[in-house]
Structure formats: structure tokens, C-alpha cells
Amino acid sequence: MVKDFSDYREEFPIIREYVFFNNAAISAPPMRVVSAVGNLLHQFSHDGLTFYPQWMGQVDGTRSLFARLINAEPEEICFTGNTSDGISAVAGGIDWKPGSRVLLVYPDFPSNVYPWLNLRRFGVEVDYVRRTNGRFSARDVESALRPETRLLAVSSTDFSSGFYCDLEELGALCGRKGILFCVDAIQSLGAVPMDVKRFGIHFLAAGGHKWLLSQMGIGALFISREVNGMVHPVRVGWRSVEDEENFQDLNFRLKADARRFETGTLNIPGITALGASLELLLEIGIERIHARILEINDALMAELTRRNFAIISPMEREHRAGILSFLPPDAAGLFRYFLDNGVLVSQRGEAIRLSPHFYNNGDDIGSFFRIFDRYLKDR
Secondary structure (H helix, E strand, C coil): CCHHHHHHHCCCHHHCCCEEECCCCCCCCCCHHHHHHHHHHHHHHHHHHHCCCHHHHCCCCCCHHHHHCCCCCCCHHHECCHHHCCCCHHHHHCCCCCCCEEEEEEEECCCHHHHHHHHHHHHCEEEEEEEEEEEECCHHHHCCCCCCCEEEEEEEECCCCCCCCCHHHHHHHHHHCEEEEEEEEEEEEECCCCCCCCCCCEEEEEECCCCCCCCCHHHHHHHEEHHHHCCCCCCCHHHHHHCCCCCCCCCEECCCHHHHHHCCCHHHHHHHHHHHHHHHHHCCCHHHHHHHHHHHHHHHHHHHHHCCCCCCCCCCCHHHHCEEEEEECCCHHHHHHHHCCECEEECCCCCCEEEECCCHHHHHHHHHHHHHHHHHHHH
């Protein structure tokens, strides 16, 4: 039986106290995540390592769930601390040659810029595709390619405007040109369907604390089997090798798959949290979640337009994920007012960024605009 979205609202107690439209920053995890982590810590505090085999089963289960989310294989997934960890592992693990070039989109969130700039000490050059009104196209990317371009790194969704790029078209371009394709997916994963095979993605990194509804400090990295041999871990540890629990006969044979990037003791609470949130998202269905988020943002967009506010997020659905940003006269003042009156959103420059999830509804929208209209009246 398919549940109605309203059946999930009790999972999110934050909506009892706040209008919460801030999943593009840090999400409020559902109660099943809180319960799963609480049970884990109870086991640890009462029984120590006796539950260790069960926890390792949870690790395998979460790995499989993440692979299912993006249409990958479990052995193509390793756990990281966050998006930056994943991208840095890719950037640092490729055997770069002096004069190699990486193509980025600018502006972008620093997680998908700094790891590539860090390669300059190896003689790697960084080029940029400049956004126009927050957007860019595959044609823009193709025009910026050089013979030495070896990798394209993009964010699936712009953290500020919410522009969702055409990953399938970009992946096809990279395939034709023989270029590696790396995606920072944190601002779309959990809100928009992802298919790394269909999109031709070689590397994908994401943290769990935004649309995935998990917690801070846990993320995952996808390394396609097609390019697995092209990336060597810069950091290794006891879990990076085959026969990892043989501490007597040391033999440095790295695991053949993405798990060699997991150096040591894993973030078991984080992986448990991510597993619980992935179960929820997959239970509902990402396609259904995406349609729901677009429906909520359509309603928000209509009311903002009626009040004559400029919207900087894309209007066309194929370039929308979950972010809706608009320009008020005084973003800083409005943000403070919202915060003082129980509305949790983000300020990004001169814009206010809204990022609702599937569990939000018309009551949340109504409360948001009642508070907003009071602000407009009192200005």
C-alpha cells in the first residue's frame, strides 16, 4: 500500500516548531534515523563489540542501498566523511601529468573547486566555464575544452540558483571526447533521480546531511568500474587491504574495488543513519519525491510571483531540483526576521533560498506567507 505524504509528517518533529524549508543546508533527519542511531549507541554502551558483526552487516546494507539509489554496484561505493572527502580522493588519486587540465563551472561551491585547485602543485591547470544567470550548457562546456582537458567536474545542482544541469548530455559529451566526468551530487541526491550509468558518470560524491536526510559527517563516493584502475588512494589503512582483519601476516594487497578508499574504523553511527534515511527515501520512491518537491515549489513560486518578487531559480522543470531562490529588497533583514519568527531558510548573497522536501505541505506554505506578509507590512 502506497502511503500518502501526510503519513510521513510525524517523522519530522521540526515542523511542529518551525516552517522548515532548509534541506539544501542541513536537513532535519526523520525519527527513524534518530531511532536507528539511538539503538546502535545503546548496543555499544551496553554490549560493547558483541554487535560488531551486525554493524558490519549494516555497513553492507547501506552500501547496497546507496548503490541502488544511483544505479551502481555495491563494490563501486565507498563511505567518506563528506562531499569534499570524496572529490579530494578522486582529485588526489589520479596519475596527473604536468600540463593536464581540469574543467570546472564557475561560480560553484568550494567543495568542487578547491580539491582541483590543489592540483596546481603537480602542474595541473584549471579552466572554467562561466555561468550566465546561474546556468551553463553542454555547448558552453564543449567550447571551453582544450586538447589537454582530462576531466570535467560539475555540481549537479547549483547551490545558489538551484539550476540543475543536463547530466546526461554532459556525460555523453565526455564520452565522445574521452574525458573523465566527476559530479558533486549533494544538492540533488535524494530530491532528483540519479542514474550514473545512463548519465555516463565516472565519479560521484555526496554528503548525507542535505536531501538524503541523514546526518553530518557521513558521505559516499562512487567510482565507476570502468575507471576503477585509474584512481589510487592517497591515504590507506588497515581496511584498505584484502584480508583486512589478519593483523599477524601483513600483506599490502589493496582491495580491487572502491572499498580500498575506506582507510580504517568506519563511522558506524553515520552509516547507520544514512542507511535508515535511504530506506525511507527508497520506500517512497525518488521519482515520486521529485514530483512532490516540484509541486511544493510551484506553489511557492506562484505566491512569490504574485507578490512581484524576482525568482532566480529556473522556471522550466528539466532544470529544477529542489532549490527555489528569490530576490527580496533586503535579504539579510528578511533572513533575520524569518529566523526570529520560526522560519528556517538560507540567505545566499542577495537571495533567499527555499528548499522544501516531500513532507512539507500547504500548511507550511500558508504559515510561510503569513509570516512573510507580516514582514512586508511592517517594513
